[in-house]
Amino acid sequence: MGKIKVLVVDDSMFMRKMIVRLVEEDGDIEVVGTARNGAEGVRMVKELRPDVVTMDIEMPEMNGIEALARIMDELPTRVIMISSLTQEGAEETITALQGGAVDFIPKPSGTLSSGLAVAREEIVGKIKAAARTPLSVLISARRGASRQQIAWQPKRAVSAGSKEFRHIVAIGTSTGGPKALETVLTGLPADFPYPVLVVQHMPPKFTFSLAQRLNNICRIRVVEAEDGQVIQGGTAYIAPGGYHMTLVRKRDEVRIALHQEPPQNGHRPSVDVMFESVNMLPGLKKHYVIMTGMGSDGAKAMAQAKRQGAESTIAEAQDTCVVFGMPRAAISLNCVDHVVPVTVIAAKIRQLTGV
Numbered sequence: 001m002g003k004i005k006v007l008v009v010d011d012s013m014f015m016r017k018m019i020v021r022l023v024e025e026d027g028d029i030e031v032v033g034t035a036r037n038g039a040e041g042v043r044m045v046k047e048l049r050p051d052v053v054t055m056d057i058e059m060p061e062m063n064g065i066e067a068l069a070r071i072m073d074e075l076p077t078r079v080i081m082i083s084s085l086t087q088e089g090a091e092e093t094i095t096a097l098q099g100g101a102v103d104f105i106p107k108p109s110g111t112l113s114s115g116l117a118v119a120r121e122e123i124v125g126k127i128k129a130a131a132r133t134p135l136s137v138l139i140s141a142r143r144g145a146s147r148q149q150i151a152w153q154p155k156r157a158v159s160a161g162s163k164e165f166r167h168i169v170a171i172g173t174s175t176g177g178p179k180a181l182e183t184v185l186t187g188l189p190a191d192f193p194y195p196v197l198v199v200q201h202m203p204p205k206f207t208f209s210l211a212q213r214l215n216n217i218c219r220i221r222v223v224e225a226e227d228g229q230v231i232q233g234g235t236a237y238i239a240p241g242g243y244h245m246t247l248v249r250k251r252d253e254v255r256i257a258l259h260q261e262p263p264q265n266g267h268r269p270s271v272d273v274m275f276e277s278v279n280m281l282p283g284l285k286k287h288y289v290i291m292t293g294m295g296s297d298g299a300k301a302m303a304q305a306k307r308q309g310a311e312s313t314i315a316e317a318q319d320t321c322v323v324f325g326m327p328r329a330a331i332s333l334n335c336v337d338h339v340v341p342v343t344v345i346a347a348k349i350r351q352l353t354g355v
Contacts, residue, residue, distance in 0.1 A: 003030040004131045007050040009041035009067065010034075010082065011059040018108055019054055019082075022120045029127060038067030045071050052130045053079045054123070055101075057092045065096055072100040076139050078130040080123075082107050090205040094213050097178040100138050102130040102322060106203065129175060129294055133322050137176075140320070161221075161233030163253055167194040167285045167311070167353045170278045172271030174201040174293025176322025178210055180342045182217065184291070185236055187346025190219035192355055195254075196236040197225075197245065197278060199271045201293065204241040211238045227258040239269035246277035254281065264297070271298030271326075275305060285311040287352055289345060290336075292321040296329035303335035312352045314338045314345060 006029055010016045016034045023029045032048050035041040038055075039062040045053060053071070057064035064081060071077050081104040083093040093104045103126050108119035173180055177200045185196070200207060208224045214236070215222040225237040225245055231254050239245035243258040264270035271290070275298055278286055288305055290298045306313055313336050315327040320342040330336050340348055349355075 003028055004052060004127060005030055005032045005048070005050045006127060007032060007041065007044055007048055007053045008034045009036075009038065009044075009053060009059070009064070010056040011036055012056070015056070015082075015107070019123065022108070022123055023127060025120065026124045029124065038062030038064055038070075041067050042070045042074070045077055046075055049075075051078065052102075052127050053077055054082055054105075054127075055079050055096075056082045056107075057089065057096065058084070065092060065099065068096055068099055068101055072138070076100070076135050078102045078133055078135070078138065080105060080126055080130055085203065085205065087205050087209070090209040091213075093206060094178060094209045098182060098213070102126075102133050102138065103175050125294070126175075129323050133176075137320060137322055161193060161195070161235055163230055163232055165194050165233045165284070167287065168254075168278060168281070169194060169196045169287045169289065169349055169353070170275055171196060171198045171289040171291065172275065172293075172298035172326065173199070173291040174267075174295065174297065174323070174326060176292035177201070179322075180291045180316065180320075181210075182214060183342050184289075184345045184349075185214055185218045185220065185222060188218070188220050188349070189355065191234070192220050192350075193233040194353055194355075195231045195233055196220070197231075197247070197274060198236055198238045199245060199269045199274045199298075200238060201267050201269070201297070202241045207238050207241045214238075225256045225258065227256060229256045230254070231256060239274065242268060244269050244273045246273060247281060249281055265295060267295075267297055272301040275301030279305045279308060279310070285353075287312045287314070287349060289314045289316075289349070290326050290330045291316040291342060291345070292323055293326035294323050295325050298326055299329035299333055299335075302330050303333040306335040306337075312337050314340065314348060316345065317341045 055064045211224040221235040315336040318324045
């Protein structure tokens with residue numbers, strides 16, 4: 001395989017030059033062109049056929065969301081969004097991830113050399129991961145999103161579930177996770193009686209926007225977890241960016257405990273931290289799920305849970321993963337009971353919990 005061909009789309013000349021400089025320091029990447037807005041970016045995708053596009057969200061003439069939609073409809077290409085770390089930027093990024101973007105990176109500030117080094121490592125790593133993502137996965141996810149937009153009706157009010165439950169589901173995911181979570185959580189019925197704990201690798205603000213968006217389209221309730229919150233059936237709790245999420249049992253209640261101890265496996269929240277905490281809860285049937293993502297977060301704790309009697313362990317199959325790293329790591333530890341496509345995971349959870 002030759003160099004990874006990248007197209008950089010950003011209305012800021014400074015940002016275009018910075019991204020080009022950062023990525024071209026890696027010998028495996030070649031920037032084949034730059035564009036000043038979404039319309040120019042769409043045209044250059046057709047002309048240059050890049051392997052990966054980095055796409056700013058806020059641009060004149062045609063913004064990044066509109067350009068992404070055009071690209072995915074007309075010539076599907078791997079797109080990484082460049083997002084500002086604001087609430088509005090988070091909301092737009094979630095929309096882009098649901099619309100077919102492979103991943104996102106926070107916009108580099110360009111102020112400190114240490115910050116630029118971190119930005120270089122992140123953007124280069126994500127470009128290389130994106131280049132390995134099968135286009136068939138992105139095309140399938142986009143088609144699924146279009147069907148769900150047609151099928152789903154406005155969300156009805158969902159009453160709080162019981163604080164008493166026999167099963168608990170824990171899900172860990174990273175790159176490609178927002179789309180995978182949409183597929184899984186929309187597959188659970190409104191009367192699903194058990195809690196679902198979710199770690200999605202994301203910064204602060206982004207997890208709040210993700211929870212809001214999922215809550216609008218899922219039949220169960222979806223919230224960003226809060227410290228001290230009592231968990232209830234029929235609700236999915238997404239760990240907030242920047243915090244590890246653990247669980248503690250107090251009398252007849254299970255509560256969420258958030259903390260900011262050092263990152264684990266390079267992440268906070270960490271799937272391993274959450275899985276380990278779930279594993280320590282007595283008297284519950286526990287189900288662990290690892291889906292698309294880079295790295296190996298969650299594999300070690302899933303293996304430990306399996307040794308200690310987990311009711312079930314599930315990994316997403318390679319065919320539907322944007323990045324197969326996390327599921328592959330778990331499978332390699334021989335701790336996975338079921339390897340299934342993301343479209344089957346909700347049905348498998350229902351089967352295993354008897355719903």
